[in-house]
Amino acid sequence: MSDLVQFVAQVGFPIAVATWLLVKLQVSLDNFATAARDLAGKIEVHTSQCANCQENRQHIQAGV
Numbered sequence: 001m002s003d004l005v006q007f008v009a010q011v012g013f014p015i016a017v018a019t020w021l022l023v024k025l026q027v028s029l030d031n032f033a034t035a036a037r038d039l040a041g042k043i044e045v046h047t048s049q050c051a052n053c054q055e056n057r058q059h060i061q062a063g064v
Helices: 002-049 051-062
Strands: none
Touching (some): 002 051
């Protein structure tokens, strides 16, 4: 029994820290994904409204 308690004492803290970091990282990744989707939407809106962007898109699609 004392071996089990000693094992948990030695391994428990790193496991707790790793779990905390994974939770924090997940929140950061979710925020990043949201920001990337917002940016992609804004770029698409700009591209559809910008005459130069439309011309460049046509050249790219035509393979020029």
